[in-house]
Amino acid sequence: MNDEKQQDAGVPEGPPEKSAVIAFTLNGTAVTVHATPDRRVIDLLREDLGLTGSKEGCGTGECGACTIMVDGRTRLACLMVAAQLEGRTVETVESLADSDTGRRVRDAFVTHGAVQCGYCTPGMAMAALAVVRESPEADRPAIREALSGNLCRCTGYVQIIDAVVHVASEER
Amino acid sequence: MRPVLFPTTLAALFDIVEHQPDARLMAGGTDLLVRLRQGPADRRPLICLERMARLNGITTENNTVIIGAATPLSAIIADPLVQRHCPLLARAAATVGGPAIRNMATLGGNICTASPAGDTLPPLYLLDARLDLAAAHATRQVPIAAFITGPGRTDLRSGELLTAIRIPMAERFGLQHFEKVGRRNALAIAVASLAALIRLTPGGRVAEARLAWGSVGPCVVRCSEAEARLTGRRLTSETLRAAGAAARAAVTPIDDIRATTAYRRDLVANLPLRLGAAT
Numbered sequence A: 001m002n003d004e005k006q007q008d009a010g011v012p013e014g015p016p017e018k019s020a021v022i023a024f025t026l027n028g029t030a031v032t033v034h035a036t037p038d039r040r041v042i043d044l045l046r047e048d049l050g051l052t053g054s055k056e057g058c059g060t061g062e063c064g065a066c067t068i069m070v071d072g073r074t075r076l077a078c079l080m081v082a083a084q085l086e087g088r089t090v091e092t093v094e095s096l097a098d099s100d101t102g103r104r105v106r107d108a109f110v111t112h113g114a115v116q117c118g119y120c121t122p123g124m125a126m127a128a129l130a131v132v133r134e135s136p137e138a139d140r141p142a143i144r145e146a147l148s149g150n151l152c153r154c155t156g157y158v159q160i161i162d163a164v165v166h167v168a169s170e171e172r
Numbered sequence B: 001m002r003p004v005l006f007p008t009t010l011a012a013l014f015d016i017v018e019h020q021p022d023a024r025l026m027a028g029g030t031d032l033l034v035r036l037r038q039g040p041a042d043r044r045p046l047i048c049l050e051r052m053a054r055l056n057g058i059t060t061e062n063n064t065v066i067i068g069a070a071t072p073l074s075a076i077i078a079d080p081l082v083q084r085h086c087p088l089l090a091r092a093a094a095t096v097g098g099p100a101i102r103n104m105a106t107l108g109g110n111i112c113t114a115s116p117a118g119d120t121l122p123p124l125y126l127l128d129a130r131l132d133l134a135a136a137h138a139t140r141q142v143p144i145a146a147f148i149t150g151p152g153r154t155d156l157r158s159g160e161l162l163t164a165i166r167i168p169m170a171e172r173f174g175l176q177h178f179e180k181v182g183r184r185n186a187l188a189i190a191v192a193s194l195a196a197l198i199r200l201t202p203g204g205r206v207a208e209a210r211l212a213w214g215s216v217g218p219c220v221v222r223c224s225e226a227e228a229r230l231t232g233r234r235l236t237s238e239t240l241r242a243a244g245a246a247a248r249a250a251v252t253p254i255d256d257i258r259a260t261t262a263y264r265r266d267l268v269a270n271l272p273l274r275l276g277a278a279t
């Protein structure tokens, strides 16, 4: 059933785009959205819901700029479809300042100079939030590993790792 | 627009498959969604496996670890049963992508993708993993080495689903090593990898050795010649070099954007030397 060769050539036909009703919790608020079920979550967030914090760098899972949390675990919004969110709890960088830990991540990024152009920052901050929440005991190598799916073209990473090491030490 | 379906039982899934035979299965989507993006749009439905409780989770039965096909790699890496009975698999899974990819990517997806660079495959070959396959009216069990038939090719039949991976407990192998060489440390596709299961006698000689290389041929290369060079000996750099030389002759690596054939052959020969450091 997965044979790519079955794929029809040419323009898909059939009824116009049908939208689905998808209900989930977004940054602490219950939301219901109408979207085509296979809409990419990054597009749903940025274009339909106006939450432009999450960025699209590569669209293929390699840069981490679109990192969000679903049910408390990091996920890539470029590799999820909208229907997958039904009933889930979604957190994006827009909710970073809603928790003490999130505010500490934000403040540490600022004070450590971990933000230059800022394009990687939303994804980086969510990956950072995940690691300090889940394992505040994480040492520097563990934190590097936790951020290893997030690319930054500006900072050279040292400032970012410093910031997260600092937050982890505060959380312990 | 593609419809997206979330069956929660096998019966519901096979019902969808029967009525919409062109539907695609999606586990974590980390291979499939990247692939679909590259092709033209179509209307073939996606059948998501993520809400099928039966496909998610890890249990043991008759000295076998049973991993649901849609279990995410991060759950496998953290699982105490896996860490105890087949740490080799956890080590290899931990090198796939980055943390968010591992929260999404599943073991079943890694197997069905059948990439020559699939990092869980060399361990699964060495661990003698068997795959549970189910169709609407039939089930069967196939050893991993028979299931993977070529690069990107498997013996998965139309209408069939991989439900679980069965791994005989392997703690008698005190040395379980996985090493991958990529272009960088994180998020790197393997240029070459080595998986090893070694059982040493109390005196430090090799009682049993299993070695497999990834990314250096169309499928995983298990090399009995190399294994024989270790058996009965100590893991000195001399014996490890001999094993590496045997493997170098057995592999057929390709030139690609990640590395040349010659470099891959050198890696194949040199990777076993790390086993000396790992003891």
Ligand SMILES: Cc1cc2nc3c(=O)[nH]c(=O)nc-3n(C[C@H](O)[C@H](O)[C@H](O)COP(=O)(O)OP(=O)(O)OC[C@H]3O[C@@H](n4cnc5c(N)ncnc54)[C@H](O)[C@@H]3O)c2cc1C
Pocket: A002, A060, A061, A062, B024, B025, B026, B027, B028, B029, B030, B031, B032, B033, B034, B049, B069, B070, B095, B096, B097, B098, B101, B104, B105, B106, B107, B108, B109, B110, B111, B112, B113, B117, B118, B119, B120, B156, B160, B161, B162, B163, B187, B188, B189, B190
């Ligand atoms: C940025 C990035 C980095 C990556 N790095 C690595 C890496 O380092 N090493 C590595 O090995 N891989 C890597 N991958 C590839 C991918 O993440 C893995 O192969 C992953 O395990 C695929 O699992 P999935 O659940 O996401 O599969 P999916 O994309 O959901 O499915 C893949 C294929 O398998 C089929 N399938 C899935 N589950 C089943 C089932 N139960 N029964 C039948 N068919 C099924 C699907 O129909 C599809 O054809 C990477 C991918 C990305 C995007």
Ligand code: FES
Pocket: A055, A056, A057, A058, A059, A060, A061, A062, A063, A064, A065, A066, A067, A076, A077, A078, A079
């Ligand atoms: S945009 Fe999702 S990982 Fe790059």
Ligand code: FES
Pocket: A114, A115, A116, A117, A118, A119, A120, A121, A151, A152, A153, A154, A155
């Ligand atoms: S600050 Fe520019 S990419 Fe990280």
